[in-house]
Amino acid sequence: MTKVVAIDIGHGSNTFPPSKGVYKNGKEYAEHDFNSKVGVELNKLLKHNGFKTIMKQKPFSPDVGLTTRTNYYNAKGVDLVWSIHANANGNKNVGGRCAFYWHTAKDSKKLAELYVDECKKAGYDVHGNGLHASKPNNWTDLHICRETAMTAVLTENGFMTNDEPGKNDDFELIFGSKQKQYVKDMARVHAKAICRYYGVKFKDLDGTTVADKPSKPSKPASKSISKMAQEVIAGKHGNGHDERRKSLGISQGEYDKVRKEVNRRSGIKTASKPKGKTVAQMAQEVIDGKHGNGHANRRKSLGVSSSVYNKVKKEVNRRLTGKSAVYSKPKSFSVGQKVTVKKSASKFATGESIASFVKGNSYTVKQVKSDRVLLDGIMSWVRKKDVY
Template sequence: MVRVAIDIGHGSNTWENGGGKGVVRNGIVYEEHDFNSLVAQELDRLLNYNGISTLLYQQPFSPEVGLTQRTNYYNSQNVDLVWSIHANASSSTSAEGRCAFYWYTSSAARRLAELYVEEVTNAGYNTHGTGLHASQPNSWTNLHICRETNMTAVLTENGFMTNNADFERIFGSNQAVYVANIARAHAKAICRFFNINFNDDGGGGTGQKYIEILADSLWTYNTADWNDRAVIVNRGEVFTVIRDRFYVDGGYMYQIKSGLYITANPTYVRAYTR
C-alpha cells in the first residue's frame, strides 16, 4: 500500500513564539497553521478513502514539531512521499497564486509538482508564475523538507495570505469551499502520481462546514472576543460555518452564518462537512 506523510506547515504556537507565519487584519491574528491543518485533515480523509495510507507527524492545531525532527522521522518510516502544506506571504499585496517546490535533482518530485499545478489549474485557481519552483542549494528555494527527505517530496504554497482575494479563500468567507477544493486537487495529483484512480465519493460534497451544538446551552459572541457575549444556543441546533476554526486568546472559534462567533471546542460542538 502507498504511504504518504502529510506534513502540516508550522504549528499552533509558531506565531506566538515569534515565528510569524500568519497575517493580522483588523487586529485579529490569522495563523497559517490553522489553514494548513484544515487542508491536511481533508486531504487525509480523501487519501484514506482512495486506499492510501497516511502519516501525520505534525498534528493539526498542535504545537510545532521541528523540521529536523520531522524529516528524521519520515526517513525512519520509509514513506513513499512527503507532501507539505503551506500558505504564502509577501510584502507585496498584489502577489497571488499557488505553487509547488521540489528538489532540483528529483525528476519524480518535479513530475508530482507538475501534477499539482495541473490540478489546481483545473480547479479554477491561478498559479504564482508557472507554479513550479526547483528547490536548490545556495538560494531562497533551499527548503529543508525538499532537501533532507530521502523520498519524493513536494512543498505546496496554496495562495498568499497577504493578497485580498487569496485571503478570502484561505481565511475568509470562501474558506470552506477553498479548503475542500485545494485538498481535492492535492489528492488528485497524488493519486495520478501513483496511478490510482481517484474516487471523489468520499463525502466531499460542496465542502460546506456545519456545527451541531453538543452542550445543553452555549454562548455565542458578537465579535472574536470571549468577553463579548451575544445569545445562548442550545443542544441539537445546527449552524453554517462561514469562517473555519481560528485561534483567539487561548482557544479556537468558528464564525457562523449569522455573523456571530462560537467556540470550536469539540467538547461543546461537533463539526462536519457535506
C-alpha cells in the same frame, strides 16, 4: 503494496505570533490553522483512495521541528512526503499557488507538475508558472525538499497577504468567507495529484470516480515577456529585481529579458543607476531610506559598483556623524514607548517579510533587546534600525 504518504502540515499552533500568519483589522490569522484544515481533509481523501497516511505534525498542535519531521519520514521509509503551506509577500498584489521540489529529483518535479495542473483544472491561478526548483544556497533551499530521501513536494496554497477585494484575493479563500469551500477544493487538488502520480483513479468522498490518466500533464502556460513587462510596469510584482523575479516565478535569464523590455518601454537603455546622479544625491537617498537596509541591498538598489558605493557610504557617514565612520549606534528604546515601523523596513528580526500594512503604523514596545524591540499589536521582533 499500499503506498504510505506523510502529510506534512506546515508549522504549529505556537508559530503565530510572532510569524507564520497575518493580522487584519486587529485580528490574528494563523497559517497553521489553514494548513491543518487542508491536512485533515486530505487525510480523509487519501485513506478513501486506498493510501496509508502518517502525520508527524498533528493538526492544531505545537510545532514539531523540521529535522525531527524529516528524520521520522526517512526512518519510516514513507513513499511520499506532501507538505502543506500558505505563502506571504510584502506586496499585496502577489497571489497564486506553487510547488517546490528538489532540483535533481525528477520524480518530485513530476508530482509538482501534477499539482500545478490540478490547480488550473480547479480554476485557481498559479504563481508564475507554479513551479520552483529547490536549490542549495538559494531562497528556494527548503528543508523538507532537501532532507527527505523520497519523493517530496512542498505546496504553497495561495498568499495570505494577497488581499484585494474584488480582484485577486487569496486571503478571502484562505481565511475568509470562502475558506470552507477552498479547503475542500485544495484537499481534492492535492489528493488528485497524488492519485495521478500513482496511477490511481481518484474517488471523491461521495463515491464519484474521476478517471484521470497518470499521463504527463501539459506544460503550464507561461506568460509572454511582453505581458510580464507590462505587469512589472504596473507595479504588480513589487520593487527591486530579486523581489520581482521571485514574484514572477521565472529564471534569471528570463527575468533579464523582462527587464530589457521594461527598460525599452520606459525609454532607458540599461537598468543601472539613473544617469547623472551624484554621490551626494545617492547618499541623501540612502539617508532618506529609499534604498532599503544593508549595504548589499543598497548597492543593488542604486545599481552601482562596489567602489562607487564605498564613496556613497563614506558620504552618508560624513553627513550623519560629521566624519567618515560607521553608522551611528542604534537609538535607545524603552518598554511602553510608542514607535513607528519605517516604510523602508523589509524584514522582521526573525527573517520574515514585513507586510505592507504594518509599515508606517505605530506600536507600543513590549520588550527590548540589544538590536531589536518586540512590538505590541503585531507581537513581532523588529530591528531598532527599522523603527523610529
